Amino acid sequence: MRTAQPVLRVPAGDPLVGERYEVEVGPVAHGGGHCVARHEGRVLFVRHTLPGERVIVEVTEGTTKSRFLRADAVEVLTPSKDRIAAPCPFSGPGKCGGCDWQHVTPGGQRKLKGQVLTEQLAKLAGLTPAEAGWDGSVEPVGGKLPAGEVPRWRSRVQYAVDPESGELGLRKHRSHEIQSVDQCLIASAGVAELGLETQDWTGLSSVEVIASSGSSDRQLILTPVPGEQLPLVELDKPVAIARIDEQDNFHQVHGRTFVRERAAGRTWRVSNGGFWQIHPEAPDTLVDAVLAGLDPQWGENALDLYCGVGLFAGALADRVGEDGAVLGIESNKQAVVDARHNLAALENVRIECDKVETLLPRTGITSTDLVVLDPPRAGAGRETVSHLAGLSARRIAYVACDPAALARDLGFFKEHGYRPVSLRAFDLFPMTHHFECVAILEPVKG
Template sequence: MTTTPAAPASLAVGDVVTLDVGAVAHGGFCVARHEGRVVFVRHTLPGERVNAQVTEAREGQRFVRADCVEVLRASPHRVTPPCPYAGPGLCGGCDFQHATLAHQRELKSSVVREQFARLAKQDIQVAVEALPGDHEGLGWRTRVEFAVDDSGRAGLRGSRSHDIVPVETCLIADPRILATGVLTHDWSGDSAVDVAAPSEGEAVVVSVPSGEQDAPVVTEHVVAQTFSGTFEVSARGFWQVHPGAAATFVDTVTGMLEPRAGETALDLYAGVGLFAAALAERVGESGKVVAVESDAGAVASAAGNLAAYPSVAVVRARVDDAFGVPRASRSGPTRQRAQRQRKLRRHPLVPLRADLVVLDPPRTGAGRDVTAQVAALEPRAIAYVACDPSALARDSAFLAAAGYELAELRAFDAFPMTHHVECIALFTRTAP
């Protein structure tokens, strides 16, 4: 006699359920189950027993989301969050203020391991390393974008929400950001306000009205063990927000790749040229570095930042376009789009062979087509800088299929108190 599994229990937004909390999940949640239904719970830790209130429940979905509202059995790693806005229904910027800093890093290590086991079928061991430049995980964020509510107050958004939580402080923000008075000023008429605290000079405040607005340029100094340089970047452009990140990542990438004089290197998703500059110094004038970036502002900054290196060429293009990879539309290409795809050609400055490649893609990762094109260059080494471990694990599988093995992996706590973790991976050829 066969039995039909019971249907998962029906849960609605607002319901409070008692849960025994399991492992941490990617995204700042832990996993629990309630009568057959998976529950992703924020503000809790593995091993706890809690009462949780459902915050998201959609018909037909096999899981719901919830916030811990009462701890019945606490983890030994639980602490009182230092920030009054870190809690259910409040600011969504931090995920783990209720855990010790050491345990936060253990949780992030678990997430990286789980993503590689699930998506790349690889059993890896990695410990998340601290970066210099923050105090107990606080005061590190040198760039913050605040949302503005209908009353003109600057605040931060709730978790998975467009709701704005007015705040009087942000403990992970660099103190120079708060010293600008951004949280007490009336920003009526603006939709957001960005504040950047660069390594040189005072913090810069840029309000964002509904239209486009030019942002001032700030100066960032990078003093690493293997490289030092100065970079100009828009106050609203991309730059590593942790003060210890840029130098640490440059040292890690160049240490993994070990660039040699005369080599050809490709820096993909190059931003304002941080890795391209470090590579150029190592390959010298007899070598070649091609930096590919799509953002117009970043490309303009990179051209200035890299002007002193005659071996560097800066290419403004999407990385897939630079390789000549067609972009299929979600609904299938139209005839005109198909014609454009057939005319798409590899950018003339992108080499057919390269000794080294740096991949520093956005959160979505490089993807199957780009990793295939990178492998076709037959580099002796690839350094992949990833802000999302799931995208890195997925792309690791693609690279493995193309003949590149994961030779080294390091992870850094570049975003303390949040679920985010930065990984840098080295891939080397398994066979010619």
């Protein structure tokens, strides 16, 4: 009988959390609202700072053996010209992790996002902005704001509940700890008007609120602590209520199981937990960019991949007309039900339920005119890109919420003879590091 050998573990190193260093801040990094700095040869990813600043940082994660450290800028010695006082009292080191760039002017935020996209295109796709058909700008949505003014754009907010006080709060960065808040400054007016922060939510672990921007519909999705009863909800505004059980199933408690949104000339049903853009102007902004880039013609055939509740499929169907056809593919069953309901009047649209990478090769489709590709944050991937490139579409619209996934997939498309002829970036998530892109691709001629 063999004796089990002891597991050899690499020493974790001595903790450096709480250590403070003075550093010169380098470029912005992709993801998390960090900038890159170095101290004695070690890389630090620092939040609450800006490129070019000299700051005192405090380490929040890492040891002497770590490849890199995470840190917060706790004192600014030399500020950037784009720095402002954070309007939100819950923003800053050790506080709410939701907004990365409350301390940055609106123009400065867009500049940082542009730098991230430029770096990802070069690193992962081997493209300059000009080669990607991009003018280098990140476009504001809803008009430009003066420094210090916070846009109320977020129509969907998930609050955590403090288990001791029953108060609502938001998670701290990379933590399960809760920062209690009396309001969220980026929450839309439809969320703020409910006054959820004044309620006692004891017995719940989270409260998600959805305020439709296309109707007066308001919806709460409650997640109880196992074994606890739902609290009594008394609000001045009418609101639908659902709860989520331990298996992530929805149970309607009161009101509609969906909210109604308005975009692209239609009313859309979006059921409990379904995806819809959370900036009120995002659906129309993205549809307009996709249609302008694709320029659909009467009688053409189109694919809408990862089609959700049918937003792009409906817009395409109107343009290709009764002589054309649109196939939408979506893996979320409830989203498919909603899409079929939303587009029931359009005989030239078919919605299928399955994973894109599973169903698309089985459709028997060997060619198409147009493709809309709106994958989840991880992107489409090499296999799906390879299949799409074989369909000889005259144009492909790629809608992306992650610049790294977009750049990687543009690199895959380049391998198969497709190049971006235009790229637009939209600041649909102000105060955060997130943004949305629409790339239009064509096959390389000759």
